[in-house]
Amino acid sequence: MLEMEKNVIVEFLKSTDPEMDFDQSELTMSDCIELLMDKVEEMELDYSILSTAFAVGVNPNRFDEFHEAVMTQYETISEGDEIPESILDRIAAQFR
Incomplete structure (x- = not known):
């Protein structure tokens, strides 16, 4: 089985x-x-980034750039920590 x-x-x-x-x-x-x-963890993270991009008004044509910027930011924080909303907003502003 x-x-x-x-x-x-x-x-x-x-x-x-x-x-x-x-x-x-x-x-x-x-x-x-x-x-x-x-x-599954990777897919959950991708979904989270996608939903954040939608919620903060990221230009759909620039989603890949936004995704890369967010992933780069994740490399700077401890595993399991979240990126602060203020930082996500600042990143998103670059890709609207």
Whole structure:
């Protein structure tokens, strides 16, 4: 039964990033779950940045630039911390 779940996880991961090469025979179920959790966290962050961009009026044609600026800002704070709203507003102002 676990093999079927493992296959589903691997197929999902492949569908989200076709360039990733997974060798299922070398992945344990724990590896698959860890990769899945990482992907879900990444998708949640992307959704959060997208919804913030919409809420603060970022020009849709400049979303990729806004996304990159926000991700750069995340590199400067401790893991698990949020970017203060005032900083997000300042970043967004550059991409309206």
